[in-house]
Amino acid sequence: MNDTAIASxxxxxxxxxxxxxxxxxxxxxxxxxxxxxxxxxxxxxxVAAPVDMNLVMAGSAILSVALASGAAGxxxxxxxxxxxxxxQRTATRPVPSGLIPREEALGLGLVVSAISVTLMALxxxxxxxxxxxxxxxxxxxVYTQWxxxxxxxxxxxxxxxGAFPPLIGWVAATGEMSINAWLMFAIIFxxxxxxxxxxxxxxxxxxxxxxVPMLPVTAGAKATRLxxxxxxxxxxxLGVLPAVTGLGxxxxxxxxxxxxxxxxxxxxxxFASQAGDESAQGEADMKHAKRLFGASIIYLFALFAVLAIExxxxxxxxxxxxxxxxxxx
Amino acid sequence: MTQPVGSQLSAEALKARKRRxxxxxxxxxxxxxxxxxxxxxxxxxNASEVSKARGFEEALEAQRHKDEVVIIEEMPAxxxxxxxxxxxxxxxx
Numbered sequence: 001m002n003d004t005a006i007a008s009x010x011x012x013x014x015x016x017x018x019x020x021x022x023x024x025x026x027x028x029x030x031x032x033x034x035x036x037x038x039x040x041x042x043x044x045x046x047v048a049a050p051v052d053m054n055l056v057m058a059g060s061a062i063l064s065v066a067l068a069s070g071a072a073g074x075x076x077x078x079x080x081x082x083x084x085x086x087x088q089r090t091a092t093r094p095v096p097s098g099l100i101p102r103e104e105a106l107g108l109g110l111v112v113s114a115i116s117v118t119l120m121a122l123x124x125x126x127x128x129x130x131x132x133x134x135x136x137x138x139x140x141x142v143y144t145q146w147x148x149x150x151x152x153x154x155x156x157x158x159x160x161x162g163a164f165p166p167l168i169g170w171v172a173a174t175g176e177m178s179i180n181a182w183l184m185f186a187i188i189f190x191x192x193x194x195x196x197x198x199x200x201x202x203x204x205x206x207x208x209x210x211x212v213p214m215l216p217v218t219a220g221a222k223a224t225r226l227x228x229x230x231x232x233x234x235x236x237x238l239g240v241l242p243a244v245t246g247l248g249x250x251x252x253x254x255x256x257x258x259x260x261x262x263x264x265x266x267x268x269x270x271f272a273s274q275a276g277d278e279s280a281q282g283e284a285d286m287k288h289a290k291r292l293f294g295a296s297i298i299y300l301f302a303l304f305a306v307l308a309i310e311x312x313x314x315x316x317x318x319x320x321x322x323x324x325x326x327x328x329x
Numbered sequence: 330m331t332q333p334v335g336s337q338l339s340a341e342a343l344k345a346r347k348r349r350x351x352x353x354x355x356x357x358x359x360x361x362x363x364x365x366x367x368x369x370x371x372x373x374x375n376a377s378e379v380s381k382a383r384g385f386e387e388a389l390e391a392q393r394h395k396d397e398v399v400i401i402e403e404m405p406a407x408x409x410x411x412x413x414x415x416x417x418x419x420x421x422x
Contacts, residue, residue, distance in 0.1 A: 020345040023352050056370040060363060115360070122367050 021099040029077055029094045029105055030070030030112075037300070038069040038165045044304035045169030045184055047312040048247060053124075053173045060123035061172040065165055067116035068132050072161070075109035075140035078102055080148075083210040089203060109140070124172035131171055135164035149211070152218040159192030160185075166304070179324060180247040183238075187303065190238055193231045194267060195296040197224050201276035201289040221276025228292070232267035236260030239303055245324050248307055249316040255306045263299045266292040 042065040046058055053061070077084065077095045085096035094100040113136050121129035143158030151157075166184035171177055197215055200207060201224060204216035216224045239260050243253030270292050273285035310316040338346070 020339075020342045022345055023349055026349075054370050054374065056366045060367055063363070119363070122364065 021094065025094045025099045026108065029074050029100055029108065031073030031076075032070075034073060034162075035066055035069040037297075038162070039066045040301065041184070041188065041304050042165035042169035044308040045166030045181065046173050047169075047308045048166075048180070048184075048310075049170045049173035051174045057123045058173070060119055061128065061169070064116040064120040064123065064132065065168060067112050067119070068136050069165075071109045071112035071116060072136045072139040073109075074105050074112065075136075076144045078105035078109060079140070079144050081105075083149075083212060086210040087203075087206040089206060120168075120172065125175045127175060127177075128168055128172040131164060131168050135161055135168065138164075150213070152213050152215045154213070155196040156193050159189050159196075162192055163188035180242065180245055183242055183245060183247060184304075184307075187235070187239055187242075188300065190231055190235045191296065191300055194228045194235065194263075195293065195300075197228050197231075198270065198289045198293040198296060200224070201270075202286050204276060216276050221274075221282065224276060225271045225273070229267045229271040232264050236264045239263075239299075242307070243319050244321045246318065246322040248319075249310045250319050251310055251315060251317065252303075252306045253319050256303055259299050259302055263292075263295060266295045 039062060043062055046053065046061065077093055080090075081095045081102055084090035084093050090096065095102055095105050113133075117129050117133045117136075120132045139158070139161035143154065143161055147154040147158050163185045166188070167177065167181045170181035170184070174181075200214040200216050201221060204214060204221070207214040208217045215227060237260065239256045240253060242248035243250075243256060248256065266288070270288045273288045274282040275285040275289040276282055277285075
């Protein structure tokens with residue numbers, strides 16, 4: 001553990017005023033806000049699965065997903081310490097700010113990864129544990145170390161890492177993958193680009209400074225706004241699809257359709273704006289991108305909340321259409 | 330250039346280290362308890378499956394026994410129906 005931050009003196013002999021790393025700093029190393037969304041979608045996947053799971057096992061499976069998310073976050077901060085220090089948004093993170101040494105972030109990430117995968121294997125099944133291990137590997141190695149710094153499609157392909165949790169939740173409960181589980185994966189996969197690109201429209205200068213090839217940096221704001229719209233056009237109907245595969249009920253169908261229209265409206269407004277452009281109008285229009293970013297979080301949270309409520313509280317009412325069982329019922 | 334001063338930690342640093350150590354110990358204890366709970370839950374599930382299997386075997390055994398009784402009960406009647414009249418007569422004698 002790091003005590004050097006406060007107990008250090010510089011070459012001139014003056015003591016640093018930096019504070020000592022607290023437990024909260026180690027928690028922030030594990031990206032708790034990302035963890036919450038990850039845990040929530042994994043929980044929804046577990047609850048929506050057609051198999052009831054023992055409460056102790058279910059709680060342990062969710063805990064292992066939370067730990068895996070935290071481990072992946074720590075590994076990300078270990079590797080990205082250089083670019084995090086350049087960007088204002090990430091400069092205060094525990095590693096670039098010097099509160100936690102890099103090697104501790106790496107150690108924490110590796111140890112917690114091993115604990116989370118072992119816990120999942122014990123509480124659920126080897127398939128869920130394997131998927132969990134793969135999702136950590138995908139985020140920490142494929143996305144963080146390779147895609148993020150090499151291609152503008154980084155968050156498109158890397159988005160798969162964030163799409164795994166509901167699939168893992170489902171597999172933890174059932175022991176197998178199904179079309180409905182992959183459908184939840186697909187929703188998050190197609191949600192990730194408009195979510196991140198809306199954010200990157202107003203942080204593109206920071207990304208450019210750090211040399212990260214985000215889409216607004218490489219292709220410009222206009223191309224990014226178009227991509228946001230295209231992915232939103234794909235996402236809106238995809239979000240409703242669970243209502244016709246038997247995964248979501250009537251309530252889900254209504255809510256997802258309304259949210260899809262709302263999200264699409266936000267994407268159209270961003271597309272029609274000049275958000276991200278160098279002009280003064282571009283700065284003024286940035287509010288549309290910020291609104292879409294906020295809306296995207298509410299959209300995903302609400303979709304999975306309705307799924308969890310329908311299945312968890314017994315409020316599921318079939319829509320009467322089930323494409324997986326061959327039509328109307 | 331900074332130089333760590335390992336043995337001269339301030340009171341705040343010592344307090345922070347103690348707090349982290351305590352939380353780590355609690356987390357470790359929690360992990361042990363969790364593994365125990367998982368083991369108990371798994372044993373419970375297995376016991377339930379074994380008792381279900383035993384119940385099934387007992388039911389199967391009971392059904393088999395019942396079937397045997399029925400067969401035995403039906404056998405003389407079938408034997409008398411199917412047997413040639415001479416043999417029956419001979420048996421009677």
